[in-house]
């Protein structure tokens with residue numbers, strides 16, 4: 001029976017560091033060597049290697065390696081209307097959230113130098129959409145829509161095939177709605193390699209984004225020298241639920257289970273100052289896990305990385321959350337809004353008793369591609385900037401020679417870089 005491992009912090013005083021708490025120790029060494037081998041094999045073997053590896057790891061040869069817009073549009077027409085409408089709502093909310101964040105071009109003029117900052121989208125983006133333990137049409141929406149708002153010209157989605165070698169209508173329809181150009185029917189490290197290096201049927205991309213399991217995340221690290229891998233380590237899902245007796249125990253129990261049902265290697269914490277109430281939550285959680293059709297996934301995460309932290313008060317609860325730096329943080333007690341603004345490390349914070357992280361997974365607006373494994377200390381949610389480059393145009397008027405030229409010469413002389421200094425001197429001596 002899955003339970004949570006007790007971490008009693010009530011006697012602990014002062015600051016909490018990340019290493020004071022049990023974390024997720026991902027078993028990376030074996031997978032890393034395998035991922036290296038897979039990437040190399042796709043890099044040299046192209047389409048053939050990709051199909052062979054798909055057969056090896058997904059148990060099927062894809063019916064086609066690449067699908068185009070026609071297949072996506074046809075799937076959208078076939079899709080159940082309620083689901084199509086839900087996907088459209090999710091797409092619209094993600095699109096609106098990111099349209100509101102579009103960075104403005106900026107410029108600065110002073111001393112004869114005009115600096116303009118241009119925002120230039122990458123040309124081709126690869127969005128990895130997981131498909132092992134569950135299918136993720138929502139991840140299509142939460143990656144490709146952001147790429148489109150960022151202005152990317154070609155958007156490719158890579159996702160593993162179904163056991164029949166094809167792809168589900170919901171994922172294809174989501175591609176249609178999100179404006180995807182090409183679908184690559186491959187998953188895991190082999191898909192990441194194909195996106196990074198290209199194959200006979202797929203042109204390589206400029207950046208790879210999107211969540212995935214350990215093999216996907218390690219493959220992104222493996223190819224990072226050759227392709228942009230911006231943003232977070234978006235690995236197995238995580239949640240920290242902070243609540244007390246003002247919340248029904250079953251509601252808290254289910255929220256702990258929400259992210260754990262994704263599959264192995266995830267992380268789930270319940271943090272509370274209400275020990276009696278916590279016992280009721282544990283009972284509810286055990287019953288919920290036992291009855292769930294995703295019991296195996298729930299148990300794999302909860303048994304390895306499911307924790308109950310007993311803390312003194314709200315302040316200590318926040319320190320615990322900050323030390324964990326979880327992907328999702330739920331603050332579900334009264335008056336949590338003030339505390340939300342004091343949180344430093346989390347992928348996203350949900351506040352209010354209605355605030356299930358499932359809203360964020362689907363329709364809140366910000367992408368559900370979020371930092372995991374403690375990387376929320378330095379990484380953020382998928383953003384427009386992950387698909388864009390900043391490019392400065394520096395226009396230098398002659399006036400700058402008299403106003404700033406001397407500083408260039410002084411610094412170049414100090415560094416012994418004579419051509420640097422001469423390039424200014426020669427212009428000044430010409431009387432420009």
Ligand SMILES: NC(=O)c1ccc[n+]([C@@H]2O[C@H](COP(=O)([O-])OP(=O)(O)OC[C@H]3O[C@@H](n4cnc5c(N)ncnc54)[C@H](O)[C@@H]3O)[C@@H](O)[C@H]2O)c1
Pocket residue numbers: 034057058129130131132133134136139160186187188189211212213214215216233234235236237262263264266327368369370371372
């Ligand atoms: N952080 C985020 O933003 C976010 C968002 C959505 C999902 N997720 C996470 O993404 C993950 C999705 O994982 P998934 O497994 O369901 O789908 P996935 O598509 O990431 O992984 C499936 C692929 O992994 C490969 N694979 C599986 N076992 C392998 C093995 N032993 N050796 C080599 N390759 C192997 C296969 O090729 C398979 O196609 C979950 O952990 C979920 O929690 C994270």
Ligand SMILES: N[C@H](CO)Cc1c[nH]c[nH+]1
Pocket residue numbers: 136138139236237238259327361368369370
């Ligand atoms: N919770 C996942 C991110 O960790 C995203 C997701 C997609 N579908 C359901 N959930």
Ligand SMILES: [Zn+2]
Pocket residue numbers: 237258259262361
């Ligand atoms: Zn989820």
